[in-house]
Amino acid sequence: MTAAKPAGSNKIATLTGPDGKVTQLPIIDGSVGPSVIDVRKLYNDTGYFTYDPGYTSTGSCESKITYIDGDQGILLHRGYAIDELAEKGDFLEVAYLILNGELPTADQKAGFVQNVTYHTMVHEQMTQFWRGFRRDAHPMAVMCGVVGAMAAFYHDSTDITDPRQREIASYRLIAKMPTIAAMAYKYSVGQPFMYPQNKLSYAENFLYMMFGIPCEDYKMSPVLGKAMDRIFILHADHEQNASTSTVRLAGSSGANPFACIAAGIASLWGPAHGGANEAVLEMLAEIGSKDKVGEAVKRAKNKDDNFRLMGFGHRVYKNFDPRAKIMQKTCHEVLGELGIKDPLLDVAMELEKVALQDDYFVQRKLYPNVDFYSGIILKAMGIPTSMFTAIFALARTVGWVAQWREMIEDPQQKIGRPRQLYTGAAKRTYVPVEKRR
Numbered sequence: 001m002t003a004a005k006p007a008g009s010n011k012i013a014t015l016t017g018p019d020g021k022v023t024q025l026p027i028i029d030g031s032v033g034p035s036v037i038d039v040r041k042l043y044n045d046t047g048y049f050t051y052d053p054g055y056t057s058t059g060s061c062e063s064k065i066t067y068i069d070g071d072q073g074i075l076l077h078r079g080y081a082i083d084e085l086a087e088k089g090d091f092l093e094v095a096y097l098i099l100n101g102e103l104p105t106a107d108q109k110a111g112f113v114q115n116v117t118y119h120t121m122v123h124e125q126m127t128q129f130w131r132g133f134r135r136d137a138h139p140m141a142v143m144c145g146v147v148g149a150m151a152a153f154y155h156d157s158t159d160i161t162d163p164r165q166r167e168i169a170s171y172r173l174i175a176k177m178p179t180i181a182a183m184a185y186k187y188s189v190g191q192p193f194m195y196p197q198n199k200l201s202y203a204e205n206f207l208y209m210m211f212g213i214p215c216e217d218y219k220m221s222p223v224l225g226k227a228m229d230r231i232f233i234l235h236a237d238h239e240q241n242a243s244t245s246t247v248r249l250a251g252s253s254g255a256n257p258f259a260c261i262a263a264g265i266a267s268l269w270g271p272a273h274g275g276a277n278e279a280v281l282e283m284l285a286e287i288g289s290k291d292k293v294g295e296a297v298k299r300a301k302n303k304d305d306n307f308r309l310m311g312f313g314h315r316v317y318k319n320f321d322p323r324a325k326i327m328q329k330t331c332h333e334v335l336g337e338l339g340i341k342d343p344l345l346d347v348a349m350e351l352e353k354v355a356l357q358d359d360y361f362v363q364r365k366l367y368p369n370v371d372f373y374s375g376i377i378l379k380a381m382g383i384p385t386s387m388f389t390a391i392f393a394l395a396r397t398v399g400w401v402a403q404w405r406e407m408i409e410d411p412q413q414k415i416g417r418p419r420q421l422y423t424g425a426a427k428r429t430y431v432p433v434e435k436r437r
Helices: 042-046 082-088 091-100 106-117 124-132 139-152 163-189 202-211 222-234 242-251 257-268 276-287 290-301 322-338 343-357 359-363 370-380 385-408
Strands: 012-016 022-028 066-069 074-077
Touching: 022 042, 074 082, 074 091, 074 322, 082 222, 082 322, 091 106, 091 202, 091 222, 091 385, 106 163, 124 139, 124 163, 139 163, 139 257, 139 385, 163 202, 163 257, 163 385, 202 222, 222 322, 222 370, 222 385, 242 257, 242 385, 257 385, 276 290, 276 343, 276 370, 276 385, 290 343, 322 343, 322 370, 343 359, 343 370, 370 385
Parallel strands: none
Antiparallel strands: 012 022, 066 074
16 A cells, blocks of 8 residues: 655645635545545634544544445455455464564564564563452453553563564563453453463464363364454454544553553443444343344334344444454354354344345345354353453454554654534633522
C-alpha cells in the first residue's frame, strides 16, 4: 500500500459560513478508501468546530496498518486480505506483519517467534497479585490491574522515546498476555498456575495454560490449536475502534505502554465492544431449544418486540463480515472434532441455518458475524463465557501495540484533545445560599 498523498495536494473543499466567508479545506487521498477533508485549521480560520458524536465521520489519525471497507466486506492488514492470512498464516506471522509492515522471511519469523516465546513467563512476584482478587472476580478486572502493574516490574521498557525499549515492551505485552489471561482463569477455579511451555505454539501454549494440570499430561488437539490460532488472527486488529482509539488517546499523553494497553482492556470490556460473543451465548440460552428458533426469528422481525438476534450484522460491515466465513468453517471443524452434544450449540446451528435462508435477513444483509461463531467455538472448547472478552483482549494486544507504536513514531502526533458542543448554562452570578429559592 502506498503512502497517503500529502495535505498540500491540489484537491480542495470549500465551506461557506453564515457571514458568506469562504474557507478552503484541503482534501487528502488515502491509498484506498474514502478521502478526508483536512479540518485541522478550521477553528483558527472560521471559529467553528466540527460536531461528530462517536467520531463516525472523523479520521482521527493516519495509519498504514488496517483497512476496512464495510460496504464491500473487506478487511486488510498491511494490504493482505484477512481470509488469506487466516487460511495460510499463523498468529505470530500475522503479528509480525501488523507490527512491522511486511510478512517475515523464514529467519525473521524464527527470530520473532523466539523473542515472543522466551518472554511468556511473568515476573514471579506478580503471581502474588492474584491472591488479592476475589475468586469470582471477572477476568477482565484482573487483566486491567495486572497489565497496568507491569510498568512497576519492567522499568527497562517504559521509556517511550527509546525505539529499543518500545520494541521490548511490544514483545513483553504480546508474549505475556496469554499467561496473564490463563492465570486469571486458573485462579477463578482454584487450580494451580501452569507455566508456559517453550515447545508449544502461541495458541497451543494458551490452551495448555488454561486446561493443563500438574498431575497429568495435557493432550493437545491440533484442530483446537488451529481454531484458537484463527480466533487470535481474526481479532488481532480492527482499525480505529473504541479500544484502539482509547490506546492511542492514552498514549498521546506520553503514558507508558503497559498503562495504555490496560486502558484498551478497560474499553474492550464494555458489552457494546468486546462482550458481543458473550451476548450471543446469553441469547442462545434465552431461546432455549432448537424447536423455539422459528419463534425467536419471528420475534426478531417484530419491531415492537425488544428481542434481538445477537451476533448478526455489524456496526462497520454492511455487507458481510469477512472474518465470519473463516469462523464458520472453523466452528464446524471444532464441533466435528469434539463430537459434543450441547442443546445451546444445536440452537446456534439451527439459528444459523434459518437466518441464512430467510429473506428478511438476507435482504438486510444480517449475516452471522465473527462474534456469533467465536462464541460457539469457545463454548464448545469448554471456555467459560467470562473468559471470552479476555481472549479477545489477548488477541487484540498486537493491534493495540502496533497502533500505539505507529502513533508514537508519527511526527505529527500530539496529545488528543477532542472539543465539544456546549449546551449548558451560560455564565451566571453566584448567589449566597440564604438568598437562593
